[in-house]
Amino acid sequence: MSGKAQRMPESVSKVETSFKELVDLEVRTATDTAVKNLTSDKAKDMYKNMEDIRNFEENAKRYFAAGEIPGFVHLYAGEEAIATGVCAHLTDEDYITSTHRGHGHCVAKGGDLKGMMAEIFGKATGLGKGKGGSMHIADIDKGILGANGMVGGGFGIATGAAIRNKYKKSDRVVVCFFGDGAANEGVFHECLNMASIWKLPIVFVNENNFFAEATPQWYSSASNTIAERAVAYNMPGVRVNGKDVAGVYETAGEAIERARKGEGPTLIECVTYRNHGHFEGDEQTYKADFGEEKEWADVDPLNVFREYAIENGLVTEEELDKLREESIKDVEEAVKFAQESPEPEPEALYEDVFAD
Amino acid sequence: MSGKAQRMPESVSKVETSFKELVDLEVRTATDTAVKNLTSDKAKDMYKNMEDIRNFEENAKRYFAAGEIPGFVHLYAGEEAIATGVCAHLTDEDYITSTHRGHGHCVAKGGDLKGMMAEIFGKATGLGKGKGGSMHIADIDKGILGANGMVGGGFGIATGAAIRNKYKKSDRVVVCFFGDGAANEGVFHECLNMASIWKLPIVFVNENNFFAEATPQWYSSASNTIAERAVAYNMPGVRVNGKDVAGVYETAGEAIERARKGEGPTLIECVTYRNHGHFEGDEQTYKADFGEEKEWADVDPLNVFREYAIENGLVTEEELDKLREESIKDVEEAVKFAQESPEPEPEALYEDVFAD
Amino acid sequence: MSKEKLFMQAINEALDQAMEKDEDVILLGEDIAGGANVKHLEEKNEDSWGGTMGITRGLMPKYGRERVIDTPISEMGYMGAAVGMAVTGLRPVPELMFNDFIGFALDSILGQGSKMRYMFGGKATVPMTVRTMHGAGASAAAQHSGSYYGMLGSIPGVKVVVPATPYDAKGLMLSAIEDNNLVMFFEDKTLYGTKGDVPDEYYTIPIGEAAIKRGGEDLTIVTIGKMLFVGLEVAEILEKDNVSVEVIDLRTVAPWDQETVIESVKKTGRLIVIDEANPHNNTATDIASVVSDRAFDYLDGPIKCVCAPNTPVPFAANLEKLYIPNADKVLREAAEIIDDLKA
Amino acid sequence: MSKEKLFMQAINEALDQAMEKDEDVILLGEDIAGGANVKHLEEKNEDSWGGTMGITRGLMPKYGRERVIDTPISEMGYMGAAVGMAVTGLRPVPELMFNDFIGFALDSILGQGSKMRYMFGGKATVPMTVRTMHGAGASAAAQHSGSYYGMLGSIPGVKVVVPATPYDAKGLMLSAIEDNNLVMFFEDKTLYGTKGDVPDEYYTIPIGEAAIKRGGEDLTIVTIGKMLFVGLEVAEILEKDNVSVEVIDLRTVAPWDQETVIESVKKTGRLIVIDEANPHNNTATDIASVVSDRAFDYLDGPIKCVCAPNTPVPFAANLEKLYIPNADKVLREAAEIIDDLKA
């Protein structure tokens, strides 16, 4: 054996880094060209969708307070632009995995409002027959692989769905939504690594709302941003303003396009904030109700888009108002449906454990 | 609520990256000044230590083949410079966590050769009374928190020991050894993140020997290097030639110094290769016995250091030869001790489950 | 002095007193203080949540963030860190928020903490107490309502405690923290708001000792955790039929108190075990198996285990109510074995 | 046609035939092919290891790396991926190399795969088969020798299979892969080298059916996995004392075949269960509990569970031998309940 320590394979001793190309730490908002990709119909759909989410959540809040909805309820209000902007690119064939804060993703991915509302009321007509509840809303036929009560529970499932898509040579993509807190679970690391080595058709959409329960992201994450973690997985990482649906739509569109074309995964960090507590009942003493944080909290993604859409001539104010009315009505009907639906039959307790 | 999407807290919208400062992808070898930090005594100690490891391993190989050592045996031969160069900075007060390939770490950290050999022979005089075996050698009093049969099993334990040191305001450090394969376990991510946010006195020493069992690092890791993953944890990452003990000694010394001073963790990737199979019995068809890989395989860290030490006037060839003889004798005695030691008594089966 | 206190207060008080007594006792977990690095809280030295259910509230302000450590959502890592802290001389008390998250942390317990001492030939000591929350009844659905003490109790090297009353909660917590082993401490989320007399001073209750909560001659009912109250309810009902029931609160499920249970069965000849866990391979079956071996000759009828069904926990409130063992179900089983007594 | 084959060949053949039959069957795990991206192997379309024990050898060259996927060492992630593959229509067969690594992957099974169908109101199907290796006897020490089928068997929504013979291994593997649920398939590492007749063609053995491997009248011995051979050994020995033993190989531990066991006990009145798992809250105790309820009136003596002791698996060969249940231990327990028969 020789003593020439300096003789290493070139592949080992010479490694290039492309950090600068991989990660863009600037927070993007919609570019000037974004509007060109937005038809008026798309704009209306997205606005209606954001309204649906908002109204769904405000009603969930109300009926939780009234004691009609039991359990843990984590509201998505304030973050609508993310689910909406991302899912606007998806069809029923594409898959998403969601989180404990999942109502928004499920609405945006086409989840039936009635079935969803009935589910969180615990009724037999719910998407899960009332057996899952708020944290377990799913609709496999719509590509909704489930809200998930386990923080980080979606990473593996999303990765598997992407393996399926790649194996089937389909151009379906998978979107994995997850929070800033979830980014500290080990399974985040495992799945981003696998998605990258296998070039899977998947987009990891991080919703950085600054908090995991009562713990700020700036405490729990060693990295300043979630996006820069993409370096470790040799995948592109970008940051986008999560209150700007046009910006999310544009950024997500690029990543989804890449995924569909077989060019591999992307990590998108959407900077956002939640309007309410971690769950209903949270006093939120960890939030600053002054200064920069408060200013950011006060930015309403629905208003942002109203202004943007009107300014850019995509929709008129009247149209937007009408969509809002419609949405309010749709959600009210969903509530009525849920309230009037029956409880599950006792036998349901024992059913659906095993498939035949 | 306003519609000014662009109003984000500065802390969010403006994030600096310091990738270039954090990570050094060049594979370091000992610098010109390294030799100044090496006394002649230190050089002898390190050489003796590498010989001890090598001889320990070659004997383990021999007696495994002879059927005297049962179970799984993962040999460290070829990687001696890492354990030796790192542990040369540590005292019994400092802690290490080791791996399934742990003999080298344990020898370098002061593990008794006789107690270790007896342990892998499964004898009552072993460090673990013969109840642990090769993958579970430990000596808490020497700061050896255990070899570990679970890939990634050391991360948490090392992190906890570092929390202890910090809490006790002691200047003890912790070194967590782990393989390239282990870097894909989720718990790697969790612990590097925690070590960084808490600025723990810990050094993560990666032994990149190209393979995890039969799987190459260039397949299983999305990142080209392990070191660059440090970016995700906002900690320094460096690469060093793992066959050059002087280089490892120098690089580890800086990181350990940082840790002792309370400046936080470092990730060191030591590029190396294992002389033998993953475990004894492995046919190693995945190794290339030609080209660059073979050349690198043939570099012997012991010879590298012999040349270096002689060239730099640290030790004479005669002294080195004498140390080699000594080592051979020491290990032979350890084997003899192990062979002549009794099996554990039957009652030992039931003991040591619970402490009083 | 003894005062009426909430179950959650009893636990908080135990933690407080353990921390007061021994500076090596350190809590860690997700949001057990809350609000780490939030400036306005830091300035006032305030915690935010003090745990999801507020159980550890006030301990951070008193002992500081070095001893009440908020962790990232990294269960395997911080549970492993607790093992590392324990083996290097501290007495960590990590919290696994819901016992259902065990799948994220199990190796740190099963692979590391529980086996270390044995593998190292007795030369390592792992004094740690894992606090975790279990139980159905809060509409928390399938991933936040399970009862996995039986699963953990199957692991050699792990002790498992499931208190039912505030008094036991405090005394057992202090014992657990004093214990030089890995103890899993299960807190039923639906018991936090229950009340009972709890001495102000520091006291311990031995791990491994059951408590006879009601003496009786005809039938032994062994209960785990809040099933105690189902057992007591059944006892009251059966008393009216002149069936005298002995109710034993197991308190520790690993190791469980074989002597007390067997003595009781030798007297009564009949045994029902109520366990909220899913029905297979649980503590109830363990008890049945030991009793059907060691006290076989004393048995006057089959041993009955009343457990949750073999299903995940359903969300809908009406189904969840059916899921949890209740007096009706116990009485139905009891009917089979006390027939002769009533006649 | 049937040939004598090794246990490991039987499994390989089952996987091969399942993959042949259904292109949705996909294997994944650490080094189940080995040598991914190694140029000289790629050029020859060769795998390297075919699994740590070579069980999946040759399947990659035949079906390609899309269907025999080497994963990074990321158990939680790839096990979760298997769940995602299953719920979107594939039939993944992930391998957890050693069952002792369950602590790294548990949430994907306990938190996700096992509960999904229930939580989603029956609208999800999770057809996946987790292959894993268990058992002491190979000097693999505490972290590579455990038997955790009982722990997994306690989870609703999970089926658990533990074959003892090459014939059963093949038939049960094919059933598991056909099954529309999450099945855990346990392979005893010390059985891989054993031989038995195995038909060449595709066949299935129903999950949930035990096999009476030897008929008898006086004593029922239920065994799990390789404990079958201990049971048969005991039966031979007792035959010389004119004690006729019925040996039942459970084969599936969740759900286990209550009818077959109970019928047998009704006939013999005596039961011993041999289970290599640690003694508490395991399958043996589950059987004891069910039998002591449902067949109580037929029992002529206490139920005996012969299990591993409540310790981790020791390394030293002499201790490990003592750890595993053996004929001596069973005979000692049997002595207590067959006294009358021998006299």
Ligand SMILES: Cc1ncc(C[n+]2csc(CCOP(=O)(O)OP(=O)(O)O)c2C)c(N)n1
């Ligand atoms: C495995 C696991 N650990 C912890 C929890 C408790 N928990 C629920 S939500 C949450 C915070 C999640 O934060 P983040 O990922 O940022 O999502 P957000 O709530 O902000 O949308 C925690 C700790 C859980 N449900 N699952």
Ligand SMILES: Cc1ncc(C[n+]2csc(CCOP(=O)(O)OP(=O)(O)O)c2C)c(N)n1
């Ligand atoms: C949790 C866990 N997963 C898998 C294994 C099986 N295993 C043992 S060593 C090994 C490869 C480890 O590779 P690496 O970390 O690079 O260390 P090396 O063997 O190269 O020193 C694997 C997969 C294990 N022991 N533990």
Ligand SMILES: [Mg+2]
């Ligand atoms: Mg968040």
Ligand SMILES: [Mg+2]
């Ligand atoms: Mg390696």
